[in-house]
Amino acid sequence: MSSALAIGAVSAVLRNLLDNGLVEAGAAMGTSVAVSAVAPDTIDLDNANDPPRLNLFLYRVTPNRGWSNVDLPSRSGVSGERLSNAPLALDLHYLLTAYGKADFQAEVLLGYAMHLLHERPVLDRAAIRRALNPSPLDVSMLPPTFQALAASDLADQVELIKVTQEALTIDDLSTLWTAIQTNYRPSSAYQVSVVLIEGTRPAVSPLPVLSRGERDPATHRDRGVQVTPDLLPPLPTLFTAETEFPQTGARLDDLVTLSGVRLAGTGHEVRLNHRLFSAPVVLAPTAVDATGASVTFRLPNDLPAQGALASGQLAATVRFTPLGESRPRETNAIPLIQAPAPVIAADVALGLPAATVTRAGVPPLVTVTLRSRPQVRPEQSAILSLDSMTANAQPRTLPTDPLVFEFPDTLTAGSHWVRLRVDGADSVLLDRTGPFPVFDPTQQITVPP
Incomplete structure (x- = not known):
C-alpha cells in the first residue's frame, strides 16, 4: 500500500509524464512549454515573457466505492485493539488546463496533452519509479517536497493507477471556475483511480484456529459443533437488569438481578463499566440461579463505593467459567442505570x-x-x-x-x-x-x- 504521500506522488508522476511528452509540442509551437501542478488562480497571465503553459490541478478527492469496505472493522469491538490497517481508498479528480498567448497555442497544447493521457490510461510501476526517482540525477538536487515523494511507495500498491477522462457539463465547469475565481481557459477533466493509503501501526494478528471449542485431552480432537435444542442463544447471554422493586434505576445498597440464559458455572463475577472508569468495577454475586437463568448482586454502599462507582448508565457483564468448559467466558454487556x-x-x-x-x-x-x-x-x-x-x-x-x-x-x-x-x-x-x-x-x- 501507499503512504500518505501518495496523493502528491500521483500529481508528480502525471506532471512528469506530460512534461516528457510535450517535447514535440514545444517544437510545433516554436517555443518551450511549461508544465505545472498549481492552483489556476496562482498563475500569472500578465507576464508576456512566460511560455505557453499546461497546468494540472487537483480540484477534488472522493472515496473509492470499490475499496470502501475492505478490511473493516479495523479495531476490536471489545478491547479497542487495532486489528488491521484498513486502507484509505481515494479517487483523484484533476483539471488539465492549457494557457497560450498566441493564436491556437492553447488548443494545440491541450490536444497534445489529452493524446498523451489517452495513450497512457494506466501508469505502470516502472514509469512511477522513474518519475519519482529520476536517475541518473542526484535526488538531493531536487526540491525537498519532491525528494519526500520518493518514499510514497506508490509503485508498490496492489492496484495500478488508472487515468480516465471525465465529462463535465457546462454547469459543472461554470461552478468549478467560479469557485477558483479566475478566468476560464480550455480544459479537460480526468479521474485517477485508485490511490490506496495505508497506515503502518502495529496490529493484532491472531493465530490460525486449530479446533472448534474444547479439545479432548486424550485424543486432542475438538468436540465439534454443539447444537442446542431450542431457540435461545448458544452462548452465555444477559437480557435484562432489574432491581428488587421496579424503579427508574438502581441505588447503592440495592439488589440487582441480571437475567439471561446459560449462566450456570463457577467463579462468577459481575463487571460494571462506565465512560469515566479506567477499569471495570468487579463485584461478587450474592446468588447464582442453579438453572443458569440469573445472577444477583448487591451494589455496595460503603465509603470506597462512593468514589469507585458513578451515576448514569453502566455496562454490566458477567464473567465466569461455564459448566463443562475450562476457560472463563464473558457475557454481552447490558445497560444498568445507576441512580443518584x-x-x-x-x-x-x-x-x-x-x-x-x-x-x-x-x-x-x-x-x-x-x-x-x-x-x-x-x-x-x-x-x-x-x-x-x-x-x-x-x-x-x-x-x-x-x-x-x-x-x-x-x-x-x-x-x-x-x-x-x-x-x-x-x-x-x-x-x-x-x-x-x-x-x-x-x-x-x-x-x-
Whole structure:
C-alpha cells in the first residue's frame, strides 16, 4: 500500500509524464512549454515573457466505492485493539488546463496533452519509479517536497493507477471556475483511480484456529459443533437488569438481578463499566440461579463505593467459567442505570452532612447545597429539581466537593419534592414497596422564607 504521500506522488508522476511528452509540442509551437501542478488562480497571465503553459490541478478527492469496505472493522469491538490497517481508498479528480498567448497555442497544447493521457490510461510501476526517482540525477538536487515523494511507495500498491477522462457539463465547469475565481481557459477533466493509503501501526494478528471449542485431552480432537435444542442463544447471554422493586434505576445498597440464559458455572463475577472508569468495577454475586437463568448482586454502599462507582448508565457483564468448559467466558454487556441518591438527612456512617438551604444575596437567591451517593464527578452534569423548578449545579473541581444549586427568589417557602439528575439518570422519588406507588417522604427539602 501507499503512504500518505501518495496523493502528491500521483500529481508528480502525471506532471512528469506530460512534461516528457510535450517535447514535440514545444517544437510545433516554436517555443518551450511549461508544465505545472498549481492552483489556476496562482498563475500569472500578465507576464508576456512566460511560455505557453499546461497546468494540472487537483480540484477534488472522493472515496473509492470499490475499496470502501475492505478490511473493516479495523479495531476490536471489545478491547479497542487495532486489528488491521484498513486502507484509505481515494479517487483523484484533476483539471488539465492549457494557457497560450498566441493564436491556437492553447488548443494545440491541450490536444497534445489529452493524446498523451489517452495513450497512457494506466501508469505502470516502472514509469512511477522513474518519475519519482529520476536517475541518473542526484535526488538531493531536487526540491525537498519532491525528494519526500520518493518514499510514497506508490509503485508498490496492489492496484495500478488508472487515468480516465471525465465529462463535465457546462454547469459543472461554470461552478468549478467560479469557485477558483479566475478566468476560464480550455480544459479537460480526468479521474485517477485508485490511490490506496495505508497506515503502518502495529496490529493484532491472531493465530490460525486449530479446533472448534474444547479439545479432548486424550485424543486432542475438538468436540465439534454443539447444537442446542431450542431457540435461545448458544452462548452465555444477559437480557435484562432489574432491581428488587421496579424503579427508574438502581441505588447503592440495592439488589440487582441480571437475567439471561446459560449462566450456570463457577467463579462468577459481575463487571460494571462506565465512560469515566479506567477499569471495570468487579463485584461478587450474592446468588447464582442453579438453572443458569440469573445472577444477583448487591451494589455496595460503603465509603470506597462512593468514589469507585458513578451515576448514569453502566455496562454490566458477567464473567465466569461455564459448566463443562475450562476457560472463563464473558457475557454481552447490558445497560444498568445507576441512580443518584441525594443526601438530604445526614449520613453518619458515611460521614455525609445534611443538605442546607439558604435564601440570601442581592438580588436574593435560594442556594441548595447537598451531596450525592455515589459522588458526582466534575465531568458529569447535575440538575436539581424542587417540585417543577430546576437548576444546574455550579462548576466543581473535585468529586468530593458538594453540589451547589442556585434557584431564583420566586421559589416558594415550604417543603419541596427533590429530584437529582446526573448524566440523565434520575434519583428515585417513588416508593413502590407497597401495593401502589407513593412519593418517598424522605425525598423532601424545606426552603426557608
